Structure formats: C-alpha cells, structure tokens
Amino acid sequence: MTDDLAGQGLVLSGTGGVWRVRRDDGVVVEASLRGRVKKSNSGKRADGSLRRDTISAAAETLKLAVGDRVLLEQDDASDAMAIGEILPRRSRLARRAPGGGHGERIVAANVDQVIIVFAAANPEPHPRMLDRFLVIAEANDLVAIIVINKVELVGGTEAARARWIDYERAGYTIHYTSVKTREGLDALHDAFAGVVSVLTGPSGVGKSSLLNAMFEGLDLRVGEISESVNKGRHTTVGGFVHPLPGAEGGYVVDTPGLREVGMWALSPTELDQCFPELRPFLEVCKFADCRHSVEPGCAVREAVARGDVSKARYESFIKLREELEGVKPGR
Ligand SMILES: Nc1nc2c(ncn2[C@@H]2O[C@H](COP(=O)(O)OP(=O)(O)OP(=O)(O)O)[C@@H](O)[C@H]2O)c(=O)[nH]1
Ligand SMILES: [Mg+2]
Numbered sequence: 166m167t168d169d170l171a172g173q174g175l176v177l178s179g180t181g182g183v184w185r186v187r188r189d190d191g192v193v194v195e196a197s198l199r200g201r202v203k204k205s206n207s208g209k210r211a212d213g214s215l216r217r218d219t220i221s222a223a224a225e226t227l228k229l230a231v232g233d234r235v236l237l238e239q240d241d242a243s244d245a246m247a248i249g250e251i252l253p254r255r256s257r258l259a260r261r262a263p264g265g266g267h268g269e270r271i272v273a274a275n276v277d278q279v280i281i282v283f284a285a286a287n288p289e290p291h292p293r294m295l296d297r298f299l300v301i302a303e304a305n306d307l308v309a310i311i312v313i314n315k316v317e318l319v320g321g322t323e324a325a326r327a328r329w330i331d332y333e334r335a336g337y338t339i340h341y342t343s344v345k346t347r348e349g350l351d352a353l354h355d356a357f358a359g360v361v362s363v364l365t366g367p368s369g370v371g372k373s374s375l376l377n378a379m380f381e382g383l384d385l386r387v388g389e390i391s392e393s394v395n396k397g398r399h400t401t402v403g404g405f406v407h408p409l410p411g412a413e414g415g416y417v418v419d420t421p422g423l424r425e426v427g428m429w430a431l432s433p434t435e436l437d438q439c440f441p442e443l444r445p446f447l448e449v450c451k452f453a454d455c456r457h458s459v460e461p462g463c464a465v466r467e468a469v470a471r472g473d474v475s476k477a478r479y480e481s482f483i484k485l486r487e488e489l490e491g492v493k494p495g496r
C-alpha cells in the first residue's frame with residue numbers, strides 16, 4: 166500500500182470521524198484523520214497506558230480544529246483521503262470546555278480576527294457578556310471587532326451608538342448594522358476581506374443572517390426567535406469555516422451561539438492586560454502586583470475616578486477577576 170501526497174488544504178468542518186477539507190485547488194474533499202496522526206497526538210503516557218481524558222475517540226480528534234491547514238494523503242488501497250499531518254498554527258481561538266469541564270477547546274485555528282456580534286435589541290444585549298468575548302479575543306492575541314446588529318429596532322445607528330461609547334473609547338472598532346435596512350453592511354463586508362474571521366456572539370443576534378446578506382450564495386440556516394420567551398435557539402451546530410465569495414480569499418468561522426463563555430488558561434493577574442483602556446495605567450500603579458481593587462496608589466482606580474476609564478468596564482474587570490480567582494488552577 167502506497168500513499169500519494171494529495172496536497173494541502175484547510176479544514177472547513179467536522180467533528181470526530183470525517184472532516185471536510187478544502188484543497189488549495191478549491192475542491193472540497195472528505196478526509197479522515199490518519200491513525201498515526203491520532204497516535205502522535207494521543208494521550209499515551211510514557212509507560213504506554215492511556216490518559217483518562219483521551220480514551221474516547223472524540224477527545225482525540227478534538228486536537229484537530231476547523232481552520233487547521235493539513236497535508237492530505239491518498240490511500241491507494243482504500244481510495245480514501247486521509248489527513249497525514251496538521252501544519253503548525255499561526256494563531257488559535259480557544260475557550261474552556263462547556264459545562265464547567267476542564268480542558269481547552271480549540272474553537273478555530275489560524276484565525277486573524279474575532280468579530281463579536283450582539284443585537285441592539287431582541288435579544289437584549291448584556292455588556293458583561295461582551296466583555297467576556299473581548300477578553301477571550303485579547304487573551305488569544307486576536308484583533309476584536311464589535312458588531313451591533315438589528316439597529317433598526319432601536320431607531321437606527323445613531324440611537325444605538327450611545328450605549329456602546331465605552332467600547333469606542335476603549336479603542337474597539339464597532340460596526341452598527343441592520344440586515345433589515347442593510348445599514349452598515351458594506352463597511353462590515355470590507356472588514357472580512359482577505360482574512361480569517363471568527364464570528365461569534367449569543368444565539369439569535371443575526372450572525373448567520375448577516376453573512377447571508379453580505380455574501381451571496383452562502384445560504385446559512387437562520388433561526389426564528391421565539392417571541393414568547395425571547396431566547397434565541399441554537400440554529401448553527403458545530404463550527405464551520407466558509408470561504409467567502411468575493412472576499413479576496415477571506416474565510417469566516419461561523420460558531421454556535423455560546424451560552425456559556427469560559428475563559429481558559431488566563432491567570433487572574435493577566436486579566437488587566439485584556440482590557441486595552443487599562444493598559445496605560447498598569448505600570449503606574451504603586452504596587453507591581455496591584456489588583457486595582459483596594460490598593461493604595463492604584464492608577465487604574467484614579468483613572469476611573471477622573472472619568473478616563475469607564476466605570477462599567479472597570480466593574481466588569483473586577484467581577485471577572487473575582488471569578489478567575491475563584492477558579493482553582495491545575496485541575
Ligand atoms: N429585526 C431584525 N431581525 C434580524 C436582523 N438580523 C437577523 N434578524 C433575525 O434574528 C433571528 C436570528 O437570526 P440568526 O441569523 O439565525 O442568528 P444567529 O446569530 O446566527 O443565531 P445562532 O445560529 O443560533 O447562533 C432571525 O429571525 C433573523 O431573521 C436585523 O438586522 N433586524
Ligand atoms: Mg447562526
């Protein structure tokens with residue numbers, strides 16, 4: 166049995182067994198992970214016993230993520246495509262496993278930026294939740310862009326803006342959009358060109374609708390929000406990478422709405438770095454290990470008192486910091 170090298174590709178989707186890979190010639194093929202790739206990644210201890218967390222096949226294949234670049238091989242005997250090698254990642258977006266479990270979950274590999282979508286209304290936006298998404302992007306060293314969709318529900322872009330000024334002041338780019346009126350869609354379209362973007366945000370805010378409206382031919386599934394409970398259903402299952410038509414090689418990773426956003430591998434002492442508007446003050450605090458809560462000579466609290474840093478963002482920082490401190494490390 167000989168294996169032919171069948172080129173490189175980008176992993177578009179898949180969970181567990183079969184993965185959809187877009188070859189560099191544009192053809193999308195199905196491929197499985199080769200045994201030896203699994204083996205090199207598997208949880209065998211030095212003594213040959215299996216680590217508990219890698220006993221299931223699913224846990225093994227989680228090592229491969231959408232967005233990964235892979236080497237494909239053709240297996241002559243079975244005529245099937247196989248993933249022979251996962252190429253080194255230039256970046257990744259990771260979060261803690263859902264349900265309070267331990268273990269990092271790679272949401273996507275080789276990401277350039279994270280586009281975080283909230284709705285101006287329906288569902289009602291929670292800034293604290295936006296702060297968590299932003300911290301995750303910052304902790305992964307990824308550019309974060311904010312989208313406030315459905316602005317027509319609150320009277321348009323200018324009316325929607327007031328609520329998000331803290332984020333503009335912190336330095337974030339915000340796009341105000343409406344799929345209904347097509348407001349802001351051209352500018353957002355340009356932000357996707359030529360790069361790999363992860364699109365994230367709560368369920369029902371219009372992520373799939375925005376992509377469908379901007380990129381003809383994508384046809385992502387759009388869910389209806391139940392008016393009675395006003396809670397979005399999860400209509401996008403698993404992570405998908407979509408090549409964007411007419412976006413100069415741009416890709417988007419469409420993720421399920423995340424009900425629970427965990428912060429992974431972030432030590433409480435690094436959290437202040439993840440709030441860009443706090444960074445100029447961190448070196449000025451009297452104590453190098455200042456927690457910015459009750460310490461004397463805290464430049465962060467002074468900035469908040471002067472109005473140079475938003476009180477709401479500061480409070481969000483304190484809340485997240487307490488949460489991170491409550492998480493026992495190393496378990
Ligand atoms: N009024 C209004 N409704 C919108 C807008 N954009 C999307 N919607 C509606 O919001 C609902 C949810 O849209 P989706 O695109 O499925 O939301 P999603 O963020 O992809 O949701 P998940 O896939 O569950 O994460 C649908 O009923 C859309 O028609 C908008 O700009 N204005
Ligand atoms: Mg969706």
Ligand SMILES: [Zn+2]
Nearest residue numbers: 450455457463
């Ligand atoms: Zn301080």
